[in-house]
Amino acid sequence: xxxxxxxxxxxxxxxxxxxxxxxxxxxxxxxxxxxxxxxxxxxxxxxxxxxxxxxxxxxxxxxxxxxxxxxxxxxxxxxxxxxxxxxxxxxxxxxxxxxxxxxxxxxxxxxxxxxxxxxxxxxxxxxxxxxxxxxxxxxxxxxxxxxxxxxxxxxxxxxxxxxxxxxxxxxxxxxxxxxxxxxxxxxxxxxxxxxxxxxxxxxxxxxxxxxxxxxxxxxxxxxxxxxxxxxxxxxxxxxxxxxxxxxxxxxxxxxxxxxxxxxxxxxxxxxxxxxxxxxxxxxxxxxxxxxxxxxxxxxxxxxxxxxxxxxxxxxxxxxxxxxxxxxxxxxxxxxxxxxxxxxxxxxxxxxxxxxxxxxxxxxxxxxxxxx
Numbered sequence: 089x090x091x092x093x094x095x096x097x098x099x100x101x102x103x104x105x106x107x108x109x110x111x112x113x114x115x116x117x118x119x120x121x122x123x124x125x126x127x128x129x130x131x132x133x134x135x136x137x138x139x140x141x142x143x144x145x146x147x148x149x150x151x152x153x154x155x156x157x158x159x160x161x162x163x164x165x166x167x168x169x170x171x172x173x174x175x176x177x178x179x180x181x182x183x184x185x186x187x188x189x190x191x192x193x194x195x196x197x198x199x200x201x202x203x204x205x206x207x208x209x210x211x212x213x214x215x216x217x218x219x220x221x222x223x224x225x226x227x228x229x230x231x232x233x234x235x236x237x238x239x240x241x242x243x244x245x246x247x248x249x250x251x252x253x254x255x256x257x258x259x260x261x262x263x264x265x266x267x268x269x270x271x272x273x274x275x276x277x278x279x280x281x282x283x284x285x286x287x288x289x290x291x292x293x294x295x296x297x298x299x300x301x302x303x304x305x306x307x308x309x310x311x312x313x314x315x316x317x318x319x320x321x322x323x324x325x326x327x328x329x330x331x332x333x334x335x336x337x338x339x340x341x342x343x344x345x346x347x348x349x350x351x352x353x354x355x356x357x358x359x360x361x362x363x364x365x366x367x368x369x370x371x372x373x374x375x376x377x378x379x380x381x382x383x384x385x386x387x388x389x390x391x392x393x394x395x396x397x398x399x400x401x402x403x404x405x406x407x408x409x410x411x412x413x414x415x416x417x418x419x420x421x422x423x424x425x426x427x428x429x430x431x432x433x434x435x436x437x438x439x440x441x442x443x444x445x446x447x448x449x450x451x452x453x454x455x456x457x458x459x
Contacts, residue, residue, distance in 0.1 A: 096374025198391030
């Protein structure tokens with residue numbers, strides 16, 4: 089499918105580039121060889137997928153880390169000097185514990201991190217921990233996402249192999265005033281997957297067209313003959329989009345749940361419309377006989393921006409190294425510190441920032457104020 093997509097882009101003179109994946113073509117120390125089953129979105133039966141428990145945890149454990157799964161942190165504790173002293177957490181059996189610490193690092197991303205900081209309010213921090221700027225939970229960015237499915241006569245075997253980006257395009261990633269909206273988007277060629285994932289592309293069909301013999305006809309036409317151009321648009325920071333604590337809803341331990349407010353504005357709608365029209369052109373140039381736009385509720389799943397980093401404590405939550413302006417021994421190492429989202433997926437940038445900020449923390453460890 090990557091070659092087919094590239095053919096269409098070449099005809100239009102548009103940018104494309106092969107995507108990179110951490111997929112073991114041979115057995116590694118912690119992972120077997122990928123068997124190309126294409127079920128990556130639902131979990132890998134071989135255990136070959138590059139998840140943190142296989143790629144990061146073994147090394148951390150080897151060097152002395154203790155990892156506790158099923159733990160819910162309900163509060164970061166502070167002392168009379170305003171320094172973080174550790175975390176109150178609840179285990180799977182509902183038993184509460186306190187983990188003392190000289191330095192606290194939070195990595196709950198754009199929803200979990202602001203929720204925890206807001207939960208950790210005290211007399212000294214009445215609006216939540218590290219929230220003197222009032223920006224904790226503000227400016228949530230999600231990368232709204234839609235896709236255009238192209239259906240082709242020739243078999244593409246698009247259900248074979250790892251489920252992930254085959255190639256990507258930054259043709260329309262940069263801001264262009266002439267388009268009449270802010271920002272751009274990254275495009276990704278995504279395989280269709282199996283029958284159930286194929287049905288997800290037709291949510292508007294009536295029930296009788298998604299059941300029985302109708303499903304077989306739909307599969308004959310689509311399964312193995314189609315792929316997506318996925319469109320993830322740049323999401324600009326807006327204080328209307330936010331994470332707060334819910335007044336009534338709690339989790340099973342009675343901890344207030346996060347309440348998320350997110351609205352797509354006119355700029356984002358124009359961006360999506362523009363990008364979807366261009367993606368349809370790309371499919372048609374590659375020889376597609378039909379296209380289907382899939383509206384994934386216009387939500388994305390990259391949780392960014394709710395604990396903004398910056399040099400000015402009045403307009404940011406942490407500094408450029410993820411260190412809280414208000415609590416010097418509290419750090420945030422996740423996507424919540426992004427000032428803007430850009431049009432590209434954030435995982436590599438989150439990882440790079442975490443490595444950079446961890447190195448900065450180590451450099452100042454001897455002089456860091458701790459309890």
